[in-house]
Amino acid sequence: MTVDYLIEDAIRQSLTLFQEITIKSVVDSTNQIAKESLQQEQSTPSVIIADQQTAGYGRLTRTFYSPSETGIYMSIALPMTLDEETTLLTPMSAVAVNRAIKKVCQIDTQIKWVNDLYYQGKKVVGILAESIINRGVVIGIGINFKADSQLQRTVQKAGALLPDDRLVTRNQLINQILIEFERLLPIYQQKQFMDEYRQHSLLLNKNVILRLNEQTTIEGRVAGISDKGELILLKANQQLQRFNAGEIERVLAW
Structure with missing residues (x-):
């Protein structure tokens, strides 16, 4: 299997808002690093991406298994003021990721309220938004991008977007996710994305x-x-x- 390296130039293509992008080989948690950057009074949006996490976590601090080469682990740090509405950032993020997966991977995922994406009945994406008082919000996105045998053995209901042999790279999907964020953030307050969120819901009428x-x-x-x-x-x-x-x-x- 060809190694799917993370390449900054490929991720930056066509981006205007996200100019500060950092790629690490191994971190404990991209969300933790992003939170630390906000606490240092960061004034512009930034993105931290890792090939592997040793202490990745999701809701309720559950462990998020994060092996190298097969997953996408990224956090977006958004400086925001106290008077800005942040409660819908998780649904907006789900819409952005769902759009990007459709465009890059040519598959349809469904959104499980409030922060997971499923494909073929299995979880493939987890999203975690964390607020930093008086600083902003960090949006963590973990994606099981390609099949990993250890993940599928150890994590119940875990799936992957793609088999090992699909010629789609992590760089392509990360880039498209950030493009979709740049399209949605300026119209975030209008909440128009909620119609799209509902259209792709896994749970309606269940x-x-x-x-x-x-x-x-x-x-x-x-x-x-x-x-x-x-x-x-x-x-x-x-x-x-x-x-x-x-x-x-x-x-x-x-």
Whole structure:
């Protein structure tokens, strides 16, 4: 298999907003490095990309397995002020990644509220947005780009976008993701991307179990996703309820 090296010039093509791009061979976590850059009063957007992470993490600090050569591990640091709305950055990021995958890999992924992308019933992308008070937001994106036997043996429901032999590079997909971010960020406040988010939802009209905390779960049918990013559940009593936090623990009908 040809080594898919990360090349800065290839990633930079056609970009205007993201001028500060750093590529590392091995890091503990790209999100951690991006957060540190924001804490140093960084004033312009930046991107950190790694070939491998030794301490990658997702929601609830779950370990994100990050082997070299087969994955994409990147974090975008966005300096933002306190009065700027940030709650929809995760859905916007999901739309950007979904668009890029379609254009570069020629496959359709689906979005599992609120921060995962699935392909052929398996998770291939995780997104984690972390706020830094008075500094901004870091958006971490982890992608299982090409098949990795260790990943598929150890992580339940983990998939990959491509088999080993597809002639698509990580540079191409990273570049397109950043292009899509540059297209969406200027119109972020208009929330128009939420229609696209809903169109690619994995969960609409599915029966699910939503976990709110360690003790509480709620079962219902996903009736919609609001423009605020809330999950709208139709419960057994035929009442609609909105949730702005929680985790889909189980989909009862794929």
